[in-house]
Amino acid sequence: MAQSLDARPADAADDWTIPQQWERYTSAEHAMWDKLFERQAKMLPERVVPEFIHGLDILRMTRPGIPNFEELSERLMRATGWQVVAVPGLVPDDVFFDHLANRRFVAGNFIRTPEQLDYLQEPDVFHDVFGHVPLLAHPVFADYMQAYGEGGRRAAAAGAIERLSRLYWYTVEFGLVRSDDALKLYGAGIVSSFTESVFALDDPSPNRLGFDLKRLMRTKYRIDDFQQNYFVIDSFEDLLDQTLNTDFGPLYTELATEHDIEIETILATDRVYTRGTQAYARAKVAA
Numbered sequence: 060m061a062q063s064l065d066a067r068p069a070d071a072a073d074d075w076t077i078p079q080q081w082e083r084y085t086s087a088e089h090a091m092w093d094k095l096f097e098r099q100a101k102m103l104p105e106r107v108v109p110e111f112i113h114g115l116d117i118l119r120m121t122r123p124g125i126p127n128f129e130e131l132s133e134r135l136m137r138a139t140g141w142q143v144v145a146v147p148g149l150v151p152d153d154v155f156f157d158h159l160a161n162r163r164f165v166a167g168n169f170i171r172t173p174e175q176l177d178y179l180q181e182p183d184v185f186h187d188v189f190g191h192v193p194l195l196a197h198p199v200f201a202d203y204m205q206a207y208g209e210g211g212r213r214a215a216a217a218g219a220i221e222r223l224s225r226l227y228w229y230t231v232e233f234g235l236v237r238s239d240d241a242l243k244l245y246g247a248g249i250v251s252s253f254t255e256s257v258f259a260l261d262d263p264s265p266n267r268l269g270f271d272l273k274r275l276m277r278t279k280y281r282i283d284d285f286q287q288n289y290f291v292i293d294s295f296e297d298l299l300d301q302t303l304n305t306d307f308g309p310l311y312t313e314l315a316t317e318h319d320i321e322i323e324t325i326l327a328t329d330r331v332y333t334r335g336t337q338a339y340a341r342a343k344v345a346a
């Protein structure tokens with residue numbers, strides 16, 4: 060996710076983009092990418108949706124070093140008409156939505172420092188590009204992301220950005236998908252994380268619940284630690300179909316009168332894949 064409300068830096072364009080300045084990365088920065096890439100590449104093949112691996116391949120992201128956005132955009136453009144553009148960090152909601160609606164994915168151009176190997180506050184180029192870009196090469200997911208951007212403008216007008224951002228959070232960032240009888244990862248926040256890519260599938264702590272659009276938009280989320288709850292979609296086609304063919308206008312009106320659902324709550328109407336122990340989250344609170 061790349062949103063917030065800071066003032067636009069002087070060197071950024073009106074749409075908040077900046078040159079990536081790929082030639083400025085040091086060899087240590089490229090090596091940091093390679094290290095992160097290698098860790099994920101080892102672990103992901105049997106955990107992530109095959110479409111993600113396919114995206115890495117057709118975008119040639121398996122080559123060493125931080126990708127050059129221009130080159131990456133050329134390949135992505137050929138696959139699905141998307142581009143990757145650099146921004147200094149977080150950007151305001153309207154700017155973010157506008158880029159997505161125009162099939163431009165905004166990515167931070169800086170990379171984390173060695174001290175931030177496993178945890179960082181602001182999304183860096185590894186999270187943004189490794190995590191998000193491979194699936195943008197998938198036609199259905201690519202359409203979903205554009206539709207989300209268009210939906211963002213409507214949500215802003217309806218004062219419902221918080222609702223819509225939950226959809227982004229529980230799908231684009233932390234989504235799981237059913238694949239035959241197993242669950243697979245597709246959310247960028249998971250696939251770019253060494254520790255959460257194991258936790259999200261294997262740990263008994265979190266709940267794993269079937270995707271339900273309206274229920275999901277009532278559910279709080281946490282940004283400071285592993286998720287306590289993951290929503291599982293049936294397929295990208297189903298996700299696109301359900302979101303595209305639902306008019307969110309009436310949904311926002313309806314939701315305005317309903318209270319939020321706590322993160323760890325399981326409702327009688329939920330399709331439960333895993334009833335989590337919540338042991339991980341409880342231990343953290345107690346500590």
Ligand code: PHE
Binds near residue numbers: 203207226306
């Ligand atoms: N259909 C949603 C609306 O009416 C827009 C949307 C589509 C949001 C796809 C997310 C994903 O606002």
Ligand code: FE
Binds near residue numbers: 060182
């Ligand atoms: Fe993200």
